[in-house]
Amino acid sequence: MVQNAFPVRVPLVTEPMGLWKSLQTARRNVLAILPEIATRQPMVSGKTGKRWHMVMDPDALQHILRERLPDYPKSDVTKNLLRPAIGESLFIAEGAEWMWQRRTAAPSFSHRNMTALAPVMTAAAERAVQRLAANGPKRAINMFDEMVQTTFEVISDVTFSGDDAFDRDGVHDAINNYINTAGKISLPDMLGMPDWVPRLGRITGDRALTEMQKIADSAIDRRRKSGPPKGAPDLLDLLLAGADPESGRTMSTEELRDNLLTFIVAGHETTALSLSWALYLVAGDQERQDKARAEAQVVLQGRCATGDDVPKLPYIRQIIDEALRLYPPAALVSRTALKDDILCGRQVRRKDTVMIPIYALHRNHLLWDQPDSFVPERFANRKDIPRYAYLPFGDGPRICIGASFALQEAVIILASLLSSFRFTPVSGVSPDPVMILTLRPEGGVWVMSEPLPRVH
Template sequence: MTAASRLPVRVPLVTEPKSILESLQMARRNVLSIIPAIAMTQPMVSGKTGKRWHMVMDPGAIRQILLDRLEDYPKSVVTKNLLKPAIGESLFIAEGAHWRWQRRAAAPVFSHRNVMNLSPIMTAAAERAADRITAAGPRAVNMLDEMVTTTFDVIGDVTFSGGDTFDRDKVHGAIDDYIAEAGKISLFDILGLPDWIPRPGRVMSGKALKEMKSLADNAIVERAQRGNDGTPDLLDLLLEGIDPETKRQMSTSELRDNLLTFIVAGHETTALTLAWAMYLVGFDKAVQDRARAEAQSVLNGRACTGGDVENLPFVRMIIDEALRMYPAAGIISRTAQKADTLCDREIKPGDTVMIPIYALGRHQMLWDDPDSFRPERFADRKAIDRYAYLPFGDGPRICIGASFALQEAVIILATLLSRFEFTPVAGKDPEPVMILTLRPEGGVWMTAKPL
C-alpha cells in the first residue's frame, strides 16, 4: 500500500483552466472542485469566470478581509441569493448596522453559562444515539444519518423545550429539501442577477419554506404569550434579547429568521463535523483507542456533561482536526466594495474575494503533512496561526454558536467512543462533496461493537 492510499479521502482539485460552462457544471456537482490545485501552495490565486475572482490563503490578507477592513468585504451576492429565501436578513446575511444590533441582542444567548446549561440536552441526545446504535445490532450503521438525527434532536430540544406545537419532522424535511435544491449554484447567482428572478429548482423548496416559516411564527407567538418556567431555551433567550445600545428587540419575523438560522447551522454543520470525525477515527484505530481510553477514564461509566469537556482534550483535538480537514463551510465568499491590495495584488470594487477554508486547512506552507490525520497537531493551539485555521470564521462575524457546537460535538463523540469500538465498512469510503456544506457523500458506514 502506498503512502497516498493511506491518506483520508480528499477532493480532486483543478489542474488546468476551465470555461464558464465547465466551472458551472463542476460547481453544481461539488463547489470545492473549482479550487485550483495551486491554491495549496500559493498565498493567493486570481482569475476570471464571468467576473474577476481571487482566492486568498495568506493569513495576513485574510485578517485584512475578516477584521481590518470588514465593512469593505460584505458577504457575496452568491451567498445572499442562496440563503436569503430561507433565513431572510438574519445574523448570517445582514450587514452593517442591521447586523450589529442583532449580534448584540443575540450574543448573551450563547454565553458560557447558557451553553453549559444546555449540556444535559446534548448528553440525553448522545445517550439516545448510543441506544439506537446498540439496537441496530451487528449490522452496519450510516453514522452520517445517525449524527444528523442526533444533532437535530439537540437543536429541537434546545429550541423548543416547552413542547410547542412545532412539527419537527416537517421543519427538518423542509430544511433538507432547501439545502438539496437551493444549494445548487445557479448561473444567475454567478452572474449576480437580482434575487427576484426565479432560480430553477427552487420553486418547490420555496413552498416547503413558506410552511416552515408559518410553523415557526406560530410557535414564537405561542411561546411569547405562554412563557416558559423551566431552564430558558434558545427561543426564551432570543425573546428576552435586547440590544443594549438601541434597546431594540427582535420582531416575530426577525426572531423566526434567526431561529431558523440557528436550527439549520446548529444541526447541519455539527452533524457533518461528527460524521467526518467518525470516519477519521475509523480510519486510524490507534487514534480511536487513545480517545476511547480518555473518554472512559473521564466518564467512568456515567453520562458525559458540559463540565467534562475541558477534561477531554484529545477528543477535542479529533474534532479540531476533522474541522481542519473537512470544514462544513468549505469556502466563504465576499464582494469587494472598495479598491484594495491583497498580497501585492490589486483588488477592484465588485471583485469576488473567496477564502477557501478547505484549501487553507490543507495548505502546504501552513501545515506539516496537511493531508494526514494527526489530531495531536492541536495539542498546542497557540502554535497555530489564528488566520490559518478558520472553521468558524473570525473577526466580529465569527460564528456566534461556535462554543455551543464544540461542546455538543465533544459530548457526543466522547459518549459514543466510550460505549463502542467502531470499524469502517470496507469499500465504502465517503466522497467529500460540497454544495452548501461539505458532506461525506455515500455516508459514513461503520459497524459498532458494544464494550
Template sequence: MPESQTPVAVPLARKPLGMLKSLAAARNNVLSIIPYIATQQPVVSGTTGVRWHMLMDPDAIRRVLLEELENYPKSDVTKNLLRPAIGESLFIAEGAHWRWQRRAAAPVFSHRNVSALAPVMSAAAETSLARIEAADKRASDIYAEMVRATFDITASVTLSGSALFSSDEVHRAIDAYIAAAGKLSLFDILGLPMWVPRPSRVMAGASLKQMKTIADDAVNSRRSAGAGDVPDLLDLLLEGEDPETGRSMSTAELRDNLLTFIVAGHETTALTLAWAFYLCAFDQGVQDKARAEAQSALQGRTATAADLPNLPYCRMIIDEALRLYPPAALVSRTAQAPDTLAGREVKKGDTVMIPIYALHRNALLWDDPDAFRPERFAEKPQRYAYLPFGDGPRICIGASFALQEAVIILATLLAKRRFSPVQGKTPDPVMILTLRPEGGVWLTSEAV
C-alpha cells in the first residue's frame, strides 16, 4: 500500500454553510456539516439557527460527559429523532429516570452474562462463514452479510424462543423507520417544539406501531411463559431491579429498552465489522497479520470468548475501524446554564456538539490521523480522545457485548478467507443516524 494512500473519508466542509445549505447537506450526510478545521483545532463555534460549539478538546469533553453531566443533557434534536421509536429508554432518559434504569440494567451486561452469550455469536460466525464460502469468489456485499449475522445474534440473545417474535418483521420495521424518520428536519435546526409535526416522522408511524406491537407481545408472552434454561437479555431485564429502590421496569419501559438494544445492538456492530473488512481488504498486509494470529489462536476452530485474549491484533483492527468510522459519529448536548469550554463562552441554550468523527481524526491528538494503523492501539489512547462508545456515566452499556461479538466474527472469517476489494465499488461513508457505507462494502473472497 503506498504511504500516501488512505482509506475513504468524508469530505468535510471547507467554508461556512448557511442554514438552508446546512439542512440540505445534513439530510444527505450529517457529517458534511462538520468544518474541516475541526480536525485541526480543539474547538470550533458558530451559529446556524442556534449558537453551537464543536468540541475536540479532551478536557472540555470530559467536562461535558462526566464532570457537568446534568448541565449537558442530550439535545432536543437527538430526542426528537429517537423518542418516537425508543421512548424514555436508557438512551433518551435523563436525570433520576435514567439513573434507576441504568442501575437496573447494568447487571444484564456483566462480564459473566456477556460471556455466557458468546456461543450464540460463535454460531452466527459459523453460519456467516458458510454463506460467504457458498458465494465462492463472487463479489458480495459484506455489509449486508454483517447486518444479517449481527441481527441473528441480537434476535437470539434478546428474544430467544419467543413464538410471537419475527426477526424479519422487526428488521424490516426498523429499516423503514430509520429511512422515513432519521433525516434531520428544518424544524429540528430551527428548534421548533416537538408538537409541531415533522412530515417524515408522521409517515413513519406505521413502522413505529409495528415495532412496538411486536416488542409488547414478546414482553407479555415472556412474562407468562417464564425464562428458559439459559436466560436471554429479555429474561435478565424482566428479573432486573434497581438495587437502591427495588423498582423494576414496566412493560412499556421493557419494550423501549428492548427496542433500543435491538436497534443499537445489531446495526452498530454490523457497521464496525463492515468497515473492518473494508480496511482489511484495503491493506492486505494488515489482513495477512490478522489472519496469521487468528489461525494460530483458533487452529481451525470457530472463535469463542475464551480466544479473545489470544486475538489482540484482531481487536486492534476493530478499535481502528471504530476510530476511522465511529457508528455514532456525532453527538450533541444542550447547555442548561452558562459555562466555559476550551476557553469558549457557552450560553444557556447553546448546542454543544462532540463530532466524534472529527475528534478521531484530529491532528492535535492522533499521528497521521487519516491512515489505517491498527498498531496505534497497542497503547491505550488518551482518555476522551477516543469515544466509539461515549464515556462517563452514560458510556454505552453494551460496549463489551459489541466488542466480543466483533472480534469473534472477524477472527473466524479471516482465518478461513482472504478478502479483496472490487474495483469501482468503494463504499461512501454517509451518516444519517449512523455512519453507514453507502453502496455497501463489496468484496470478493477466496479460501486460504
C-alpha cells in the first residue's frame, strides 16, 4: 500500500529502459513498462529483443480486432500463460476451432439467460450486505477480498449450481495459486521461447490445476448422469444442451470443463476488480457516492438490486463504466501479426508483436478530456464515445462473451452496497495498481464501511 494522489495511477516510463530493466520491471508490474507517450500518441513502436507496436488509434484498433481478425491472432505469450489452466477453450482457440465453440456457447449468454441468472447475483449481493453489516458500526474492510468472495459465489453458482460435491474452495485456491505463480510474466514467455523451456511458475502452478480439472470433470460427469437440477438452468446445463448451429457438434467433457473453467477464471476476478476499483473511486469522492446512493435508494427501497432494476440504475452503471476505463482489468492484450501490414501509416512486419495497451488507450489525451480524473458523467451519453476508444471488453468477433453478465452483476452488487453503506477512505492508505494477469489493487482496497439506517 502506498500514499498517492487520487485516483492512483501507474507511473509510466519517461526515459528509455534497457532490456534487462524492462524484464525485471515487467515481472512486478507489466504496465510499468508502458511509455508515457502511449497516453499522448496513436501508436508507439520499438524493439526489445522482438519488434513491437503499441496501438492506441481507434481506426487501427478496429482494423486489428474486427476487419483483419484472422491476421492478428492472440499472441503466444497470452496463450502460454493461460493454456495450463483453461486448455484449448474459447479464450485461446483460433480459426475454425474457436468459431464452433463461440457459436455453441453464445446462446448461453443471451439476454434471456442473463435475466434468468440474475437471482444468483442478487442472492450473492444479499450475503455480502449481511457480512458487511455483521462487522458492526464502522470498520476498515478490504473490499477486494469481499468482492472476490462475492463474485466467486456467483460464478460457481452459475457454473455448477446445486452440486454440493463440487469443491468450491479447492477450485478457488487452485485459481488463486495459479494466478499468483504461473500468471507472473516469466522471462522465457516475454522472450517468446518455445513451450518446452521449463517455467518455474508453471511447474509450481500445475499440481493445483490438475486437481481443479479433476474436480470439474467429476462434477460434469455427475450432471450428465443426473440431468439438470431443479430451477433455472445454469451455464453447465446450457452448455451441455448446446450444439454448434452449423455442424451440430456438441462439447466433450474435456471441452466443457475447459470452457467452464475459462468462465470461472475469466469471469470472477475481473468482475471483482471492477467492483473494488469502483468502491475505491466512490470512497474518494463523497459527492458522487451520495448521488449514486440517492439513485440506488429510490429504486431499491431498502432491498438488494435485481435484474429488473439494472436499467433503472444508469448512474451506478456510469460509475462501473468509469472504473473500467481507469482500471481496465484486462489492461493489456496482445496479438501477433501474421502478415505485413500498415497501421497508422507505419509498417508492421509479419511476426511483430502488436500490443493493445487498454490502460493507455483509456487515458490517451487525444481521445479523452481529463483522462486521469474520475468523471463517471462522461458515460451519460454513450454515443459521444468512439467505440474503439473504450475497450474494457475488447471488441470485434472476439469481444468478451461475458460482458453483459459482468455488467449486470457489477450493477446489482454496487447498487446494493451503496444503498446500505457509506464508504470512506482509510487515511493514508491507497491501493497500488499492479498488473500481473489482471490489473489488481496491490495491498487491497481498504475502506471504512459504515452501515446506514434502512430506507423503506
